[in-house]
Amino acid sequence: MTLYIVGFGGGSHEGMTIEAENAILSSDIIVGYTVYADLMKEIFPEKEFFSTPMMQERERVRYALEKACECTVSLICSGDSTVYGMAGLAYQMSDGYPQVKIVPVAGVTAALSGNAVLGAPLTHDFAVISLSDLLTPYEKIECRLRCASEADFTIVLYNPSSKKRSDYLKKACEIMLQYKNEDTVCGYVRNIGRKEEESRILTLGELKDCCVDMFTTVFVGNSQTRIINGKMVTPRGYRDV
């Protein structure tokens, strides 16, 4: 049977693709992290859900693969199905389930939905970096921050903070400030596409001393990014005036 790995976007019905909606509607059971399952229950109250708490990704994927041996399943992820999502893990764990067809359904990841809230910071080349060092050595994250800053990418930071990592955004800003000007236009969006959505545009110098939580996505402009009528806008290139 089919196991859809569905990226549902920010969490509103409007932010989903029609393909994602169709996948969920055609599934016998929807599997996901409790918070995301609750969001989707509001949109699809007639569907059957199975949810597990945070950090139990492997158990969730295993359950979805088992279920997909007998019926059609959607494993749901916020944003995209792959970007810091579950599709990769599903493929990695798919040995032993040859009868299950894995179908990733792309969704609007926070880099894109947050971008639309702030204006147009991601017009040109960009790099996406997670500050979580749960599965990645911190030195690798630091190297990526350095290299992306040196090459003047617009940078999107996922997982900028958590209880255990409350100073990670500050440390990241200090690294970026070695290459980027402290006046670099930055922005962040919290709870993208949800009722409590909030956003702010500020400088890299100000961002360094900001407290953000794990529901926040942070945008650090390139050298050309500017504020136009209160929006964060990156031009299409370096010759584009």
Added chain:
Amino acid sequence: MTLYIVGFGGGSHEGMTIEAENAILSSDIIVGYTVYADLMKEIFPEKEFFSTPMMQERERVRYALEKACECTVSLICSGDSTVYGMAGLAYQMSDGYPQVKIVPVAGVTAALSGNAVLGAPLTHDFAVISLSDLLTPYEKIECRLRCASEADFTIVLYNPSSKKRSDYLKKACEIMLQYKNEDTVCGYVRNIGRKEEESRILTLGELKDCCVDMFTTVFVGNSQTRIINGKMVTPRGYRDV
């Protein structure tokens, strides 16, 4: 009035978000590049369209801003509304149109839709780079390729080729090969989400000698990317087995 800048994804109805569909349905006129307007005409045959050929982006945005003084307009972009799209330019040209409210509508850019076709290459940190040097000095592109490779990002290449730049992908691969192994898992997808969609998974060494066209999006894995059951999969981190 409102000027929606709508990213419609790959071009199929399924690949659009519900928000994008609603924006188009609520608009009095849809403005876009001829090829994209033709794609949307198939889905929304009852709507009024205005299209201009390639390269006439400024004329198109000017027309959309003028029209939006009197009615609701959607300016359409393939993929996302901002990523190598028109939202930034619309903000840049919006002086003199204080009565027009610009609303970017995020969409599934080729990095995400192509990712879902290939498997899950973008599970972890990634960089998006356009090889077009129309508005960006070639040295800047080269610097980004170097820095992104050095930091072991998965790299997505947009605009990998054109008639005038037929050797750019080869040159890009040669730069990446200075940092990445020639066995690095790569993939490309052509005409994502359209009838003629085709994809291939290959090594970086093979990619160097490949001919691709401007409708192709190229994915270059990080050091952990592997092939699982014919799919291109990047694990969630460096400690994730």
